[in-house]
Amino acid sequence: MNIATDTRSRIIAAAKPRFHSRSYANVGIQEICESAGVQKGSFYHFFPSKRDLVMAVIDEFADEWANGFVAEAFDPALPPMERIDYLIDAAYFWQKSIKQVHGRMLGCIFGNLTLEVSTQDDILRAKLLAIFSRAKSRFKETLEQAAAAGSIAPLDADLTAEAMLAYLEGVILLAKSQNDPEVLYRLGPAIKTLRIEATAG
Amino acid sequence: MNIATDTRSRIIAAAKPRFHSRSYANVGIQEICESAGVQKGSFYHFFPSKRDLVMAVIDEFADEWANGFVAEAFDPALPPMERIDYLIDAAYFWQKSIKQVHGRMLGCIFGNLTLEVSTQDDILRAKLLAIFSRAKSRFKETLEQAAAAGSIAPLDADLTAEAMLAYLEGVILLAKSQNDPEVLYRLGPAIKTLRIEATAG
DNA sequence: CTTGCATTTAACCGGTCGGTCAACTAGCAT
DNA sequence: ATGCTAGTTGACCGACCGGTTAAATGCAAG
Structure with a gap:
């Protein structure tokens, strides 16, 4: 065994x-x-099959994140919006250390795989979608708590969370195109300026 | 000939x-x-080589965009910030029509290729980086004109332009993961909420 | 000691990969 | 008519692709 x-x-x-x-x-x-x-x-x-292997790899990366940086960042003891700062910082330092070791900015494996395979393999796409869905939930909870605490103005937490996730993935993409994790440092903090207003009713 | x-x-x-x-x-x-x-x-x-072919393909897509949607969106006759709305709309309708014909959200070929090859081929990475750089310039000009016209508060146009480009790519990535262009419709407009303040001095 | 199952081995499958090659064709200028 | 060159043809290269197979192991329970 x-x-x-x-x-x-x-x-x-x-x-x-x-x-x-x-x-x-x-x-x-x-x-x-x-x-x-x-x-x-x-x-x-x-x-x-090869697909089953990559799904296992996706799971390992997801667990690693969930039990590592993400758990630290979304610590309930932190004020809500500081958790987002923490997450951006963690992503930045992670990519930076990868580049130091590997010579390259590797980016986010979920984003990488999504753009490569999601038109060709719906099973893999669903797997990656589930990962993104969980990530979005983390943002959403945080925004709801921040709004409840009065540290941000009320907004559509669901949509804003999705926007923030999109922004994070986009920043990593641009950083990878420049092979430079500093892009994350420069652009990352602006994630908190994103807002989608709640629709009336 | x-x-x-x-x-x-x-x-x-x-x-x-x-x-x-x-x-x-x-x-x-x-x-x-x-x-x-x-x-x-x-x-x-x-x-x-195959690489030379894909570079020619990149050029064709870039020309197509520059002379199509992008030229329409960044029309100097439009108020600056409306150009950004127009661009988001154009991206949405384009992806939507692709999905209707093809059954799939294909996303942005520049983003797709960036995440796939940029760790393996610096020549392709440089090519894609140049495309992104031009796109960023369009956003930057627009932001500068909007600030000059007083329709937005002063900001760091260069960084905010980069943030907006990142956000657009990120939204397209997330839409592709859901195979649903409506994500662009829901999240796209929030691009205008992104702001990076100018540093003092 | 034997049965049975999980695991490992190494050869093998048809097909495709990016790229090369030498021979050939067509059109144009001298 | 001849020579040059741009373009075309189709066979060919070694390497690799994801995946299969049958036979050999190791090991544990009966």
């Missing part, structure tokens, strides 16, 4: 940085197997 | 919708040649 689990997790560990730094299509199963020291047949014992 | 030009443009015409609707890696030269009714050797007479 343990060895088996080990093989499976070695495969995922080999796949993660590759999918993050390149693209879904550009990373082959053969390469992943060689890097993980696993035979191809063994790979297909654990993963029915 | 004419026939030659025709072959070249048939290749580009075949490649454009494919790169837009799938991805760089997922579209093969063979498929493009078959669709264009061109032999592979003939392809390589006109394009030294």
